[in-house]
Amino acid sequence: MTAQTDVAVQMAIELRGIDKRFGAVHANKNIDLKVEKGTIHGIVGENGAGKSTLMSIIYGFYEADKGEILIDEKVTKISDSKVAIASGIGMVHQHFMLIQNFTALENVILGAESGMMLNVSMEKARKELTRLASEYGLDVPLDVPVEQLSVGMQQRIEILKALYRGARILILDEPTGVLTPQEAEHLFKVLAALKEQGNTVIIITHKLQEIMAVTDNVSIMRRGEMVGHVKTAETNREQLAELMVGRKVLLRVNKTEAKPAGTLLKVNNLSWTDSAGVLRLDNVNFNVRAGEIVGIAGVSGNGQSELLELLSGIKNIQHGSIEVSGKTLDENHQLTPSEVRDIGVAHIPEDRHKMGLVNSFAADEAFILGYHRNDVYNAKLLMDQAAIKNDCAEKMEKWDVRPQDPKLKTANFSGGNQQKLVIAREMEQSPDVLLVGQPTRGVDIGAIESIHNRIIEMRDAGKAVLLVSVELEEIMSLADRILVMFDGKIVGEVPTDVANEQILGLMMANIVPDEVKALQKEAHS
Numbered sequence: 175m176t177a178q179t180d181v182a183v184q185m186a187i188e189l190r191g192i193d194k195r196f197g198a199v200h201a202n203k204n205i206d207l208k209v210e211k212g213t214i215h216g217i218v219g220e221n222g223a224g225k226s227t228l229m230s231i232i233y234g235f236y237e238a239d240k241g242e243i244l245i246d247e248k249v250t251k252i253s254d255s256k257v258a259i260a261s262g263i264g265m266v267h268q269h270f271m272l273i274q275n276f277t278a279l280e281n282v283i284l285g286a287e288s289g290m291m292l293n294v295s296m297e298k299a300r301k302e303l304t305r306l307a308s309e310y311g312l313d314v315p316l317d318v319p320v321e322q323l324s325v326g327m328q329q330r331i332e333i334l335k336a337l338y339r340g341a342r343i344l345i346l347d348e349p350t351g352v353l354t355p356q357e358a359e360h361l362f363k364v365l366a367a368l369k370e371q372g373n374t375v376i377i378i379t380h381k382l383q384e385i386m387a388v389t390d391n392v393s394i395m396r397r398g399e400m401v402g403h404v405k406t407a408e409t410n411r412e413q414l415a416e417l418m419v420g421r422k423v424l425l426r427v428n429k430t431e432a433k434p435a436g437t438l439l440k441v442n443n444l445s446w447t448d449s450a451g452v453l454r455l456d457n458v459n460f461n462v463r464a465g466e467i468v469g470i471a472g473v474s475g476n477g478q479s480e481l482l483e484l485l486s487g488i489k490n491i492q493h494g495s496i497e498v499s500g501k502t503l504d505e506n507h508q509l510t511p512s513e514v515r516d517i518g519v520a521h522i523p524e525d526r527h528k529m530g531l532v533n534s535f536a537a538d539e540a541f542i543l544g545y546h547r548n549d550v551y552n553a554k555l556l557m558d559q560a561a562i563k564n565d566c567a568e569k570m571e572k573w574d575v576r577p578q579d580p581k582l583k584t585a586n587f588s589g590g591n592q593q594k595l596v597i598a599r600e601m602e603q604s605p606d607v608l609l610v611g612q613p614t615r616g617v618d619i620g621a622i623e624s625i626h627n628r629i630i631e632m633r634d635a636g637k638a639v640l641l642v643s644v645e646l647e648e649i650m651s652l653a654d655r656i657l658v659m660f661d662g663k664i665v666g667e668v669p670t671d672v673a674n675e676q677i678l679g680l681m682m683a684n685i686v687p688d689e690v691k692a693l694q695k696e697a698h699s
């Protein structure tokens with residue numbers, strides 16, 4: 175590891191002794207950091223290490239208890255985000271801050287201009303945005319409500335918004351968590367163009383291959399401390415993982431051959447049309463046997479979410495049927511989500527904020543969501559608060575949720591720890607069928623290792639696991655069989671020994687390669 179260089183390079187940002195506590199949580203401990211101008215600087219660290227807090231301090235969202243911030247080598251007191259923006263800092267959060275029914279243009283101009291000048295400003299903004307878009311590869315339709323745009327497009331609008339406000343230092347918190355591989359690839363080109371023009375980028379990500387591919391320097395945080403700074407060219411994924419977690423991390427999944435038994439979940443001719451009349455699922459058929467993990471690969475938005483929601487009882491069945499735990503569910507025989515849980519199906523939803531958690535609940539309350547009727551949580555007429563808290567504390571320790579405080583509000587856990595809460599809750603029910611959507615989104619490398627091991631343990635205990643993930647590496651390393659979805663259809667099954675990123679990538683775009691066609695023919699003959 176090299177110390178950060180002190181030769182006369184210009185620093186875009188320097189932090190000296192930044193310290194921040196939230197009650198008992200010491201989120202940032204005496205942090206020093208230097209970010210060179212015109213570079214892409216990665217920040218890595220386990221969930222809850224303090225990365226987002228540190229970036230929020232730079233962006234004026236939180237004020238540090240102690241320490242100094244230097245922007246362009248001048249001490250700057252960043253009392254709020256307005257000061258940060260005026261100092262040339264822009265931030266793209268994990269969860270976008272756009273107003274969904276406003277257009278890109280309206281979102282960009284919002285807060286920047288008002289009143290009589292609005293029309294003039296609109297036209298000025300349009301011109302400027304068109305210029306920025308072509309300079310950095312950030313093309314977006316400016317006049318369409320953002321809710322109609324893909325996540326990747328919405329992210330581009332966030333970047334444009336920051337640049338429009340004069341950002342020269344751009345902070346991106348987990349920018350690829352919700353992007354498809356193609357969108358991520360495009361984002362990296364945008365970042366390279368920004369750097370080329372002398373801008374500075376700070377990127378927080380758990381994906382070490384991204385750090386290796388796009389950054390110049392990396393800083394590593396662990397439990398609130400800055401534990402190292404390295405030049406990307408002088409490190410590798412294994413070293414970064416070890417620095418982050420404080421122990422060696424296996425970057426591959428270790429699993430034995432599956433020994434599947436009887437079918438536990440069967441989907442027959444399932445079709446589903448949304449309220450706008452769009453066919454989201456088109457005659458889907460597959461089964462999942464006890465003791466196997468079936469992976470569904472696909473670019474998000476191709477029916478995977480609807481499939482999980484139908485299987486978990488959130489959406490009503492319209493056509494076709496689902497056979498699970500000895501029951502056949504169809505148009506006339508529907509179950510509510512809680513009845514689906516009662517027959518042994520657990521669901522880890524794709525979006526923990528919309529479906530997995532209630533942000534204002536304490537962790538122990540979040541931990542019994544959907545399972546609050548279980549005997550262990552109830553004492554006569556009232557809920558047994560002590561039992562609920564103790565049970566949560568026990569599971570938090572087992573799943574290494576940090577901080578281990580059952581009374582902390584769900585919103586105040588870091589993203590990855592919120593995910594661990596949901597996963598622990600669902601897996602601890604020991605269901606027969608486990609529906610898993612994007613289990614490791616925003617989760618650090620040590621936790622990914624443990625979540626993957628738990629999924630394999632469930633499989634080996636004879637459970638049926640249906641895994642939906644946009645991470646091809648995750649699908650390829652966990653699944654025993656891989657199905658690919660495109661436009662609401664299963665376009666094919668790829669045996670795991672044949673699957674690679676190229677084949678799956680093609681099928682995700684509805685191009686079935688010859689080798690897979692041959693296998694499909696063989697299977698049908």
Ligand SMILES: Nc1ncnc2c1ncn2[C@@H]1O[C@H](COP(=O)(O)OP(=O)(O)OP(=O)(O)O)[C@@H](O)[C@H]1O
Pocket residue numbers: 196197199201219220221222223224225226227228576577586587588589590591616618
């Ligand atoms: N507003 C808050 N109130 C109380 N605790 C908080 C608050 N914000 C963050 N924390 C705590 O501070 C610690 C650092 O959280 P932070 O979000 O900075 O971590 P992170 O490294 O960004 O994690 P992740 O990778 O999971 O997003 C965590 O223990 C978190 O629970």
